[in-house]
Amino acid sequence: MTSHDNDAFKPIATVDLAIFSLSPAGLSVLLVRRANAPFSGDWALPGGWIHIDEDADLEAAARRVLKEKTGVETPYLEQLQTTGGRSRDPRGWSISIVYIALLSADDVADRQDGLAGEAEWRPIEGEGAGLSLAFDHAVLLKEALGRIRSKVEYSSLPGHLLPVHFTLSELQSVYETLLGRKLDKSAFRKRVAEADFLEPVEGEMRRASNRPAQMFRLKDAQSLALFDRRI
């Protein structure tokens, strides 16, 4: 770097999280109500400043914020993008490192009574474009939704919205909800087998259906398997 670089400043830097879960009606996103200015009282994606005293790195910061807001420690977490500029925060030039986190309905249920009006799971309607949020969080949310909808078509991402153990029918249902269309059962199972991202849970069947269904879990709870061909 040239000596000229030394007069560059340090921007405001936060991590922000688009935290999603799935209900039968579709995706919901966790929103929090801002307590402090700017945008006091407005809904926003959860986030926070990086704590240099306790955060070893960005992912640690994201996971700390995630746990604070949801109580969940190690759900699927993916960096979406970093946005930054002089116009997004009245306090000054700011950067936001944005993550996507995926929680299961079980994760959400465990936390529901702790929200008390300062946070809520907001169902996503349509493309998710109608929301008004603090900062540029509505844009970030839209980007996150685009990423999710895209990755549903070619990866195992939907598996991360299910509890640790699930049936193939439950997984297919998640894909169908996110894709917005029905999938053929045998074609779906063929594709899942080909992508090889599940393993059966030995000896565990779910008897909720009329025929007991084999339970499965993701082989890796922190990564995605990619399909050779888009659904």
Add this chain to the structure above:
Amino acid sequence: MTSHDNDAFKPIATVDLAIFSLSPAGLSVLLVRRANAPFSGDWALPGGWIHIDEDADLEAAARRVLKEKTGVETPYLEQLQTTGGRSRDPRGWSISIVYIALLSADDVADRQDGLAGEAEWRPIEGEGAGLSLAFDHAVLLKEALGRIRSKVEYSSLPGHLLPVHFTLSELQSVYETLLGRKLDKSAFRKRVAEADFLEPVEGEMRRASNRPAQMFRLKDAQSLALFDRRI
């Protein structure tokens, strides 16, 4: 954000660029020799602090650094990821927003004589893992290479390593170089037609080959077309 957030600090923040071009031998990456500590004298990816007085946003910062180092104003630019932590820079907790830029051989040729030992195009050998660079730039470079190698399989990314006008054979050659294998000509042309990311340059044929070849250009120099099925 809670009041607790207010004692978070502002980290060192830079943009860093993995700038690639292609020669017949394969990819090369632009490295610069650091003039100042830390890592003075070491090779690094080009980068720099964000200039709040002139950079409206992160992409503007990245493009400013890119133009400084290469003279090229609007090549393909894609945000790779943001890395950050307390251990990557001796000066303190730091963040780097990392971009990939793709230049054509023409872009590189225009600038070759300006490098004068403080910068060089370093050919990528093998997986690109053997390099020792300042900071964690070797890791970032490896991530960037992984991204490129992945996107070659399912997108129009290789088109961005060519001059504005090129032939289908030239494009195929780029794919083959990056994939490391030969492709069937008719299958390749069929796939390219299907993906619909090129347009013929009216009336322009390249006579370098024995049969004049139709010239093409990318429909959009700043985005990628994605394939339905991996190559």
Add this chain to the structure above:
DNA sequence: AAGCCTTAGTGTAAATCTTCAACTAAGTTA
């Protein structure tokens, strides 16, 4: 000027992949 050569561009049959309807299986419910 003609023939040869090399590369560009295209056609199509064979091979492969995907879809999806229909079947069998395993339980629960009535």
Add this chain to the structure above:
DNA sequence: TAACTTAGTTGAAGATTTACACTAAGGCTT
């Protein structure tokens, strides 16, 4: 015990992809 519902599997038909072989268009050599 039969009926019903869901899980799991099979295989034929249809769709897609591959890749060889062909035609075309020029430049080069004789």
